[in-house]
Amino acid sequence: MIEMTNITKVYQMGEKKVEALRGVNLSIKEAEFVSIMGPSGSGKSTFLAIMGCLDIPTDGEYLFDKRKVSLLSDDELSHLRNEKIGFVFQAFHLLPRMSSLENVELPLVYKGIHKDERRERAKDCLTKVGLGDRIDHSPSELSGGEQQRTAIARALVNSPRLILADEPTGNLDSKSAEEIMEILSNLNQEERITVVVVTHNPLVAEKTKKVYHLRDGRFDEGF
Template sequence: MMAGADKNEVIRLSGIGKSYYIGKEEVPVLTHIDLSIREGEFVSIMGPSGAGKSTLMNILGCLDRPTRGSYLLDGKEVANLNDSELAYTRNRKIGFVFQSFNLLPRLSALDNVILPMIYGSLFKKERKERAVKMLESVGLGDRINHMPAEMSGGQRQRVAIARALINDPAIIMADEPTGNLDSHSTREVMEIFSKLYEQGKTIILVTHEIDVAAYAGRHVILSDGHISKDIRGPLP
């Protein structure tokens, strides 16, 4: 862990920038991001469309590499990880929840949740038992054999959360997880995130909805590719 870092710090971004190129023209998306997140924090990332929220989430989740800057995850420089180490990190340390659920339509709820365990060391019976318990924990014990098309948006998102949790990651990253949900399903999903936070999970949530962000205890506001505000406590 870097000198001077908090021993409970799980994420530290220093001078992170991300640019894309159109021909020879550089188009910056993130300009200079300095951000530290401690173990067990519930952080929302907010900002207008085009502010760089999803780009930042992709970098945090090791789905994309920054153009410049340093990203320490559990004290290790992500830039030094090879592709297989990045894949292991994504599978074991981080659970992802996306707005579009990203479930495989031809697999049941149970098989979607089992999927991240396929390359692990558990036997088939153990994987199934673990997946059933995880689906039960999100209130879907009676839907384990349903296909995604047979479930509501809220149920599909709960399957996605169960899948994200199946390898017991320390960090949950959610990108607009309630964007396709009605108000009732939004409350159900956010209550699950609140319980995970109470259990000690680190949660990073991208959202443009103030009522959803209110579940978090800290709010990082992006504007034009940089952090304009970092608010601890309730949103003003």
């Protein structure tokens, strides 16, 4: 599904260059469940943003479903992001004045899907993450773990094949963190969704089936 070869990312800061990624290689097959670990500043978020086609590498090749991402048009890129990839972030990014249901419906509103179908699909996704009885709650009326579960439901509503999660448990206590990893694991096993989790927490990484270690913009030897 994903093949990245010699990916580099250099940020130009005036005169100075920051080499965030220095030649990273990674292949991920359909239905894999992997984590990318590494200390702060090692390039994890940069790498995940490139994988999610939110950012472009300075150099290197990225193939998604055997197609060169660098050759895709803007329309093809947004189609790829919207239809195939679901994003989950550390800070849940829910809209505060909306209920869980409305937050999860939002990606479908942008697509112009009819209200009844929107409701039904959003409810299904909230039920999948165990929030069938919280659909009318706004984010401030939900626990942190429940907010993250709502964000996962929102990521699921377009039936993605890939979920990219950047420190999804970073703002949560250990019990909620475990629940989130359980949900991601179930989605991987039952729906065969490919899941990539970025974390600096070894207890989170050990829930995945494969762990890659980033250090100073490179994977550790052996990977």
